[in-house]
Amino acid sequence: MDAIAELVRDFYNRYPFPGYDPRKYSSRADLERQASWYARSLDRLIPASSRILDAGCGTGQFALLLGLKDRRVLGVDFSQASLDKAEHLRRRLRIENTRFQQADLLDLDLPPASFDYVFCNGVLHHTPDPERGFRNIVRTLAPHGKLVVGLYNLFGRLPLKARQRLAALPFVRNNERIRTRLILRQIVYESEDRDKVETWYADQYLHPHESVHTVGQTLRWFRSYGIRYLSSVPCLDLFARHHPGDDLFAPPSRSRLRRCAPALLLRQLGWIFSLDDAGGYYVLVGEKAP
Ligand SMILES: C[S@@+](CC[C@H](N)C(=O)[O-])C[C@H]1O[C@@H](n2cnc3c(N)ncnc32)[C@H](O)[C@@H]1O
Structure with missing residues (x-):
């Protein structure tokens, strides 16, 4: 295994992400209640019987949420500590539709074209070769997936x-109050959950490896590996906004012109300010060409 990948795997074995306080999930209803608006809106859109891959599933809350309904969900991750937590919660809530498996996305050995939905949230930018990871997960998608x-x-x-x-300065590194203030910008609603604060702080401020990607680069991967762009969070179109009820899997209504390079650049410059609370995190959605 690549030295960077090994560092990242060890990091997530030490700080399984996003982690959870077991008291928060004593029933299946808790899983739905604690889910983010983003997870809930995806859950609403995915039909019964779908085959789903959560690539880099971490501690598994999203894969388990999707498995509450009649679907077949596989969560894969290379961190065994994260998978152990995911499996523990799965057994406790008796969710039979979700399974977990250890796998490296850069060396993925899953049958091609075997999933209708593939999610890869916050994973590829922690790998030494994100494009290879992207290609590998796309290979597992069925046509129209x-x-x-x-x-x-x-x-x-x-x-x-x-x-x-x-x-990285010593006066911040050694001051818990400042560290907490820094990370609460991103998870203000979790201030009472010490575990979460620690895990998120490590993920955002102590990570051994992260890369950053322009929308243009991700759209190039889409084109190279046969993915048609559908939507994004936040919206790529200038002045448009994503609403929690929007169908992320619907074909885009706006013209390609609005996503031309200068417009995309302007949009992303705006993200310097508007995406700060999300740590610059954005999501693109696409469909595999038949
Ligand atoms: C920031 S966490 C995201 C977890 C989850 N997707 C979420 O959104 O909460 C990144 C996850 O990717 C996993 N990961 C990173 N590189 C990987 C690789 N090459 N193969 C499999 N999993 C990987 C890590 O172990 C970690 O659980």
Whole structure:
């Protein structure tokens, strides 16, 4: 295994992400209640019987949420500590539709064209070869299958990059109050959950490896590997906004012109300010060509 990948795997074995406080999930209903609006809106859109891959599933809450309904869900990750937590929760809530398996996305050995939906949230930018990971997960998608990929944006992550430098200074490193303030910008609603604060802080400020990706680069991967662009969060179109009820899997209504290079650049420059609370994280959605 590549030295970077090994560092990343060890990191997630130490800080399984996003982690969970077991008291928060004593029933299946808790899984739905604690889910983000993003997870809930995807859950609403995916039909019964779908075959779903959560590539880089971490501690598994999303894969388990999707498995509450009549679907077949596989969560894969290379961190055994994360998978152990995921499996523990799966057994406790008796969710039979979700399974977990250890796998490296850069060396993925799953049958081709075997999933209707593939999710890869916040994973590829922690690999030494994101494009290879992208190609591997696309290979597992069936024709017309839907792909959701979340990455750090080159522009949107700039403020966080500046704060990472600040966080490396000894007076911040050794001051829990300042560290907590830094990370609560991103998870303000989780201030009471110490575990989550620690895990998120490590993920955002102590990570051994992360890369950043422009929308143009991700769209180039889409084109190279036969994925048709459908939608994004936030919206790529200037002045448009994504609403939690929007269908992420619907074909785009706007013209390609609005996603031309200068418009995309302007949009992403705006993300320096508007995506700061998300650490510059954005999601693109596409469909595999038949
Ligand atoms: C930031 S976490 C995201 C977890 C989850 N997708 C979520 O959105 O909460 C990144 C996850 O990707 C996994 N990961 C990173 N590189 C990987 C690789 N090459 N193969 C499999 N999993 C990987 C890590 O172990 C970690 O669980």
